[in-house]
Amino acid sequence: MSSVIGVLRRSLGSMASSYVSGTHSMAFVTVPNMDVGKKLAHGIVRGRLAACVNIIPSVTSVYEWERKVNEDSELILMIKTSSEKIPDLSKYVRENHPYDCAEVISAKIEDGNEPYLKWIGDTVNKPVVPAKGDDK
DSSP, X not given: OXXXXXXXXXXXXXXXXXXXXXXXXXXXXXXXXXXXXXXXXXXXXXXXXXXXXEEEEEEEEEEEETTEEEEEEEEEEEEEEXXXXXXXXXXXXXXXXXXXXXXXXXXXXXXXXXXXHHHHHHHHTSOOOOXXXXXX
C-alpha cells in the first residue's frame, strides 16, 4: 500500500509543477584564466543575462584550431539563465571574450528544483545592476 501512496504523491507533485520544460538553459563558456572568468561572470550577472555563473577551475581542453591540435588549461563558466536570454548572452561573450572564437553552447533545462528555477526567472527579469566602478 505504501508504494501506491508514493506513486500517487510523485504523480500529484509533478502535476502541480508550474515550470515549463526548456524555459531556462545552462550555457557553457571556456575562459583562459580566473581574471577573464570573473570579469565575464560579473558582467553577465550585472547585465541580467544570467542569474548565476559558476566558475569551474582546472580543465584541460584538447582541440583543433588552425589545422593544429592544441592542449590548454582553461576554466569553464557554467551559466544559468532563461532560454530567451541565450542570444544576448552569446553576443555579450563574443564582444567581451579574448578568444577569436569564444565557446558559447547551451542546453535547455528540462526539470529541476522548482524554487531555484523560479529564482532564475525572477532574477534575470529584474532591472540591470548598475556598475559600481569595481568591474572585476
